[in-house]
Amino acid sequence: MTWLRAAVFAALFLFCAVRMAVAQDVTLTSHDGKVEISGTLLGFDGEFYRIETQFGELTVDGSGVLCDGPGCPSLTSYVAEIRLSGSSTMADVLMPALIEGFALRNGYNTERQETGGSGFEYRLVDAGSKVSVARFIFHIATTDEGFADLLADEADIVMALREIRPAERQRARDLGLGDMTGINRSRVLALDAMVPVVAQGNPVRAVSVTDLMRAFSGEISNWQELGGPDAPISLHLPDVGSGLAQAVEDRLLAPAKATLSQNVTRHRRSSNLSRAVSADPFALGIASFSEARPARMLTLTGECGFSLSASRRTIKTEDYPLTSPMFLYLPARRLPKIGREFLSYSRGPAAQAVIRRAGFVDQAAERIPVNRQGDRLANAIAAAGPETGLDEIQRLMTVLAPLERLTTSFRFEPGSSRPDAQSRFNIDQLARALEAGAHDAGEFLFVGFSDGDGPAAGNRKIALKRAESVRDAVLSAAETAGLDRVKIGVEAFGEALPMACDDSEWGRQVNRRVEIWVR
Template identity: 30%
Template sequence: MARHTRKITQLTGLFIASLLALPVPAYELEIHGSNTIGAALAPMLVTGYLKEKTTGAVSAKGTGQENEQILAARVNNRLTDVLVAAHGSSTGFKALAAGQADIWASSRPVKPSEVEQFRARADLTTLESEHVIAIDGLAVLVHPSNPVSQMSIGTLGKIFSGQIRNWSELGGPDRPINLYARDDRSGTWDTFKSLVLGKQYTLDGNARRYESNDQLSDDVSLDPAGIGFSGLASVRNSKVLAISEGNAPALKPNQLTVASEDYPLSRRLFMYTPGDRMPPLAAGLIDFALGQKGQALVAESGFISQNPIAVKPEFDNSTPESFRRLTGNYQRLTVNFRFSEGRTRLDNKALRDLQRVQHYLEQHGRTADDLLLIGFADTQSHELRAQMISELRALSVRMALDKTGVRDVAYTGYGQYMPVGGAGSPRNGRVEVWIQTPRH
């Protein structure tokens, strides 16, 4: 009997020791990843969410580590603290995979290799796991005195790979070009590498690398020979260039061009969660971020909100007269419907944008009769084929809106005309949303 007692005591001791060895969560919620999101936007969203749950103050302090913040408040007489660690998008995935993060903040889409690595726990590509919290545009920055005002993505690639080394080659002064780039852990860098450098170019080894968007922008604004890139919220005192892709017109990043993702260097900012296995605090924060109050904070932070607004676009000389007539009595909503697979399957952002369009109509006292959907296609082998594809896209959005109660919206297709990207760009395949100009 004594032997059994000693054995049970030993097992109990081992069990307690194993419990003590488990990592104890230091914070109620941890958000790891993108500096673009974590520098200001994520803390603003956390603060806004906590303010809704408490009548007290929300405090903010550092951890002693650069690019980390702790937001805290008393909720139901209990301290609720949230860590935001902003060391780059790739670090966020690693933290989520290791169980150290509840939310992964990323300024790039999840990579296929990361999807596979995480698949046993959740599918990070589903609506339950992938949350577009804001739209950003990669701003290409130069010194305010630089006379260059626009360039193509191809020219950008040659500059940052060192093939173009002097501003005089671009119509500027005879001055060597100094390169400023984000570091390898940054989602901003991943986006620039994918959209600009691709497989054709490699970043010049003389480029200065930065963990912080703000610091990079500040340094470019002090260097007449400098050129760099950052998130749209970090333009600060630098000058922003208009960017073109293929034969499409050059566009500057602004409310409409970035929100609609027509701007060639526009990108989505994400929060990823492990499906429905996230704690209630994380789920509540995601719902807040995606809602109207959260999106208002997105706009306040300098990024582009997904809450639709109506604007009158400025057409350039390339806009066909038939399109001017078609939209003459309309304004454009700052939302485009885009597709994930094939030609008619809406992506995760589009599925949420359906609700946003519905809410816009309710808030402004408008109806489905005020809307017009215009579909577009990429260049096809035959003009008639492109027309058919563009109409099918618009019809698929119409049918999806029907399910939200926004019924029988007028629609049309505009074929392969008015591309916003180069030939083959998925951004060309889109459905724009137009709304009749109110009569006063």
């Protein structure tokens, strides 16, 4: 029996040794031989190894070690791979346009290759040496699938038309991917909006947000109730799981405690939705602003008579209530160097020009002179009353007339003083502009506005506090800015300049804002 036990132990030892040899497929050794780390290679970005060891996941600088084992990558023929998954709206046009712009700027040629089904890839080739340097691999899916791919380590970047949800955020944290809402884990790439669309021949030109909600919940089913012909309404939305469709339910239906009608035609891509709506005179859809054509967009109205249309400027300022930022989400691990360079490029002025040319709304700050504020000033005069009289409107004009409004605005999460996702990005963007000296020798005024719910004096105090909090956040983020070269002030006018009606939550949300006025 002794020999049998010994044979069994020997076999188990050999089995475990073989398993360890298979699992620990690389060994990293320092040049002096004093440090040695073995483990499973998880990734290599051309500079750093990422390996799973008995001590956990480690990232090791490749310049300081020698790699040995079957898993070691080739250092001479290394091609960076960046895997992207998520929104088809972003994958179809926007991301390819940015990759081509990045390649042109950095001396690379691009080669696009379809990979079948729901994917394609861009290969970047050095124009001089003709050597491949990177592959951008796309999985065209939905925002839901993009986050699922990231959590399964099958994607490096998520393309999303909505913010990450709490359950996804917690799951990412549990998997060691970090806080996905952090400034280095998420960013707004461009801006979009949810827009109601109809066929060109449909006589209806505008719809209230309330009636839009009632239509998509099934409460309204005939065009007569919206001022159209006696015909049933055919509803169209993007696929279940797409960020745009989820935003419709979260932001249009949920505030009214309404549920989506079962009689909705779904579309895999927003561009297909717009074409289907344009071909059906009785269709009503909600599409991406960037892909609304060939259908026609409806203007949003309120009971008080104010109206808001989606345009590049109203989306950029978030004055249009159904804005939908386009996000990139990144895990808490290093991307290959060329991937980091691409992300840096995507925030710069050259990329903003590419975003505009591709038909999307960029984030480059623009100035709007006071003489272009006609509709807003007309709304202010129409809304003037006993509490907010013409004397307050005159004070507003005295303060703002010498200045110009920046398209960079700040709004807040519902029921909170925390800036919303786009505004958090705007804080960082504005801080970087101050650090770069873009507003040196100028005047910078943070101006707070409120909704009309409650006493006017109290609303003005609330608006002033919001303006001060945004100012403080920007100045805190602008660590290297020469603030002595900029005149910075704070002002508030409360409910004196409404953007929308106060009879709905979406209208009050639009009116609660902080604007930037400059000279």
